[in-house]
Amino acid sequence: MLSQFITQHSSFLISRRDALRSAGAGFGYLALAGLLGANAPRLASGSEPPSVNPGPLAPKESHFPAKAKRVIFLFMQGCISQMDTWEYKPKLQASDGQVGPGGGTLTASKFKFAQHGETGTWVSELFPNLAKQVDKFCFLRGLHTDTPAHPQAVIQLHTGAAIASLTRPSMGAWLTYGLGTENQDLPGYITINPPPNFGGAVNYGSAFLPAHYQGTKINDQGYVPNLKATTASDLQRRQLDLLQSMNKDLARDPAAPTELDGVIESYELAFKMQGKVPELLDISQEPQHVLDAYGVKPGPAGSFARQCLMARRLSEAGVRFVEICQPGWDHHNNLHKGLINGCAMTDQPSAALLADLEQRGLLEDTLVIYGSEFGRLPTSQGVDGRDHNITGYTMWLAGAGVKKGFSYGATDDVGIHAVDGRMHTNDFHATLLAFLGLDHEKLTYKYAGRNFRLTDVAGQVVKEIFA
Structure with a gap:
């Protein structure tokens, strides 16, 4: 989970890629279970995605x-x-x-x-x-x-x-x-x-x-494997915000791999799922x-x-x-x-x-x-x-x-x-x-x-x- 990443890297003096590699161990299943990747290249109709991406799973x-x-x-x-x-x-x-x-x-x-x-x-x-x-x-x-x-x-x-x-x-x-x-x-x-x-x-x-x-x-x-939260919700939110901020610089680069953004997207959805899926x-x-x-x-x-x-x-x-x-x-x-x-x-x-x-x-x-x-x-x-x-x-x-x-x-x-x-x-x-x-x-x-x-x-x- 993300808490493992925080514990292992308390100084946060690491690269964005290293952070994602470490944090990915917790939510890796969800990333591979239909949640990875924030940007499909085109909508199913063949049209270009809108300038403000509504998310890959939007209707x-x-x-x-x-x-x-x-x-x-x-x-x-x-x-x-x-x-x-x-x-x-x-x-x-x-x-x-x-x-x-x-x-x-x-x-x-x-x-x-x-x-x-x-x-x-x-x-x-x-x-x-x-x-x-x-x-x-x-x-x-x-x-x-x-x-x-x-x-x-x-x-x-x-x-x-x-x-x-x-x-x-x-x-x-x-x-x-x-x-x-x-x-x-x-x-x-x-x-x-x-x-x-x-x-x-x-x-x-x-x-x-x-x-x-x-x-x-x-x-x-x-x-659902790896879905159960092991960290308080407010701390998880802070961890996600940290990773998102580390993502910004590279995200501005047009050549940045979309898979890394996808990992972040998977964390966000997993965070929401933790509250909804068990009850459902x-x-x-x-x-x-x-x-x-x-x-x-x-x-x-x-x-x-x-x-x-x-x-x-x-x-x-x-x-x-x-x-x-x-x-x-x-x-x-x-x-x-x-x-x-x-x-x-x-x-x-x-x-x-x-x-x-x-x-x-x-x-x-x-x-x-x-x-x-x-x-x-x-x-x-x-x-x-x-x-x-x-x-x-x-x-x-x-x-x-x-x-x-x-x-x-x-x-x-x-x-x-x-x-x-x-x-x-x-x-x-x-x-x-x-x-x-x-x-x-x-x-x-x-x-x-x-x-x-x-x-x-x-x-x-x-x-x-x-x-």
Whole structure:
């Protein structure tokens, strides 16, 4: 923390660069967690920044009127089996034990499906609570991606590129770069319990974008590393003022590295976060009926419920992009029991999140995404499992701007290949940006001599799913 810097250098007879190097040890995490860098070279629209810089995370104008202001991504890491949850395939049920079109033994779902809502949408018995919300959903049933390996597929879902010599910015970083955030006391992008493997920090990183667009990592207990204050507030303020004064001389030099100014900016935001974030992440302040609705409980069994409630609180406070994660869906074996356990942990909290957002008037401008990096095959693997499927799988959207009670695309009769409304990961990203008023071909950043974008050189907006 900054107090360590003061203690170690009580004479203050050191250079500005040395001061920053020493002080940076305390807030270094925050600088790397979406807060570093005070000056983006250009706004997302491509215009020059104003002469008085409002700050890198200040709200920015979208390219066209937006349907959504913010995003909550419910990431089911490991690939949930769509034919046991959201994809009812009568032919698959009738073809149990037969050889599939691509080989392997077709295996019917062990779970009962029933129709729900005014739309009569088929939903597995595994999701009794989400089934009640099904008329809000827009299903994407023709998704496909490029690689069946988890690490590459997870990275592609989050950054648009599966395998590349250059690490790409995450979709949350692109959104924050394009739009800024509505609360200058908080990061624009927060990820809760991100998976430590399958790309790790790459999935919420900013890569070559300025580092303040990177995601800030927290856990489901509301812990933010290195955020807790160890020095009295007034002394911290004096320390920050000292560093700011040491910054002035070099800041006048046009050749001064903006990264140093970014460190100072990160200290300022961290100073503000110390007062606001702990209270914001303290879900014990919620009324008991809200905690009960989400199914909040202590221990690992209540992790996803805590994440969902924290996501609502963060979104309500103005965070632009919140991702929460539930691992454990990689069911190459023990599929039946694994789905029962996983769905029981996520069904009630996910449904409560949608109901809570709607009740608070937030769902009309919040886009909720639910899905995995790819899907699973209708054929059996081993005694009780299903292998990966990248050629046809399902996700759903709800909230701002989506066509309610609607399905776009379809797989074949047994659920192997997307045959209608095919939607690649690049198309998914282009469509996501469009919901927030961003043109994926214009949201670019020049690096290493070329303009980069989330969708690389591909991507089509699927206009059919817009309300």
